Amino acid sequence: MNVARIVMKAAIALLFLLVGSNAPYLSLSQSESVPTQVELCGVKLRPKVVEIVDQIEHYYKEPVQCELANLDDKGEAGYADATHGIPKIYVDTFTGRQELTIAHELLHIWLGIHGFATNPHVSFDKPNEIDGTRFRSALNIIYSDLQHRLIMIKLRAMGFDPDARFLRLCIEMMKSKPVFDRTPELLAFDIDRVDMNYKRVASEMRKWATAGGYGKQVELADRLEQIESQDNPTTTDAAVTTTRKCVNLIFFSTKRYFTHP
Numbered sequence: 061m062n063v064a065r066i067v068m069k070a071a072i073a074l075l076f077l078l079v080g081s082n083a084p085y086l087s088l089s090q091s092e093s094v095p096t097q098v099e100l101c102g103v104k105l106r107p108k109v110v111e112i113v114d115q116i117e118h119y120y121k122e123p124v125q126c127e128l129a130n131l132d133d134k135g136e137a138g139y140a141d142a143t144h145g146i147p148k149i150y151v152d153t154f155t156g157r158q159e160l161t162i163a164h165e166l167l168h169i170w171l172g173i174h175g176f177a178t179n180p181h182v183s184f185d186k187p188n189e190i191d192g193t194r195f196r197s198a199l200n201i202i203y204s205d206l207q208h209r210l211i212m213i214k215l216r217a218m219g220f221d222p223d224a225r226f227l228r229l230c231i232e233m234m235k236s237k238p239v240f241d242r243t244p245e246l247l248a249f250d251i252d253r254v255d256m257n258y259k260r261v262a263s264e265m266r267k268w269a270t271a272g273g274y275g276k277q278v279e280l281a282d283r284l285e286q287i288e289s290q291d292n293p294t295t296t297d298a299a300v301t302t303t304r305k306c307v308n309l310i311f312f313s314t315k316r317y318f319t320h321p
């Protein structure tokens with residue numbers, strides 16, 4: 061943490077103290093050092109996000125970098141990378157310049173310093189009859205969901221509404237009939253994700269999927285959610301174990317759920 065940041069933090073803390081205690085406004089006008097707002101990629105950050113920035117910078121002994129990039133093609137608003145010892149987030153030039161996106165990406169790095177790696181190496185013996193891409197994709201989705209589960213909890217605690225976008229996507233998806241014939245586990249993942257983070261629409265999605273002929277996937281989603289909430293992993297190792305259990309359930313004991321395309 062550099063000196064400027066310490067001063068800034070102290071100034072922000074003072075401001076909050078004054079606002080929080082209903083101190084007369086006069087006190088503020090005496091201050092010549094009005095706190096400089098902390099920004100990343102030109103976006104102002106609230107104190108709870110600045111705290112995360114501080115913790116990351118303290119850990120890496122490097123300032124957090126933010127770069128604008130064109131990520132829209134990949135359908136992403138941002139991503140984080142600290143693999144080279146420099147904490148860096150990238151946000152989309154058009155869709156990513158929002159405090160929520162920046163906080164989200166920062167939390168990926170923050171989780172990393174708290175023992176939850178973003179991209180761990182997960183080895184798994186894949187039987188030949190299972191399609192490699194589909195298998196790898198399932199591993200990644202489950203691990204990522206477990207990670208985002210923690211990110212969502214933290215974002216809500218910071219005063220964000222991280223559910224809004226996903227809820228909109230679910231509602232949009234439910235306007236047409238479910239079609240998941242090639243990768244039926246994807247529907248189970250979506251329902252499971254709703255269950256984990258967005259209880260508000262979970263029962264609606266279950267009804268929609270069941271009516272569309274995907275009752276077995278709803279059942280699979282329930283079992284995945286059961287494993288995930290029972291394990292409730294907060295470290296990489298624990299999350300890898302949970303991921304393995306889920307993958308086992310999907311690919312090795314699900315012949316009664318669906319056959320391969």
Ligand SMILES: [Zn+2]
Pocket residue numbers: 164168208
């Ligand atoms: Zn993320």
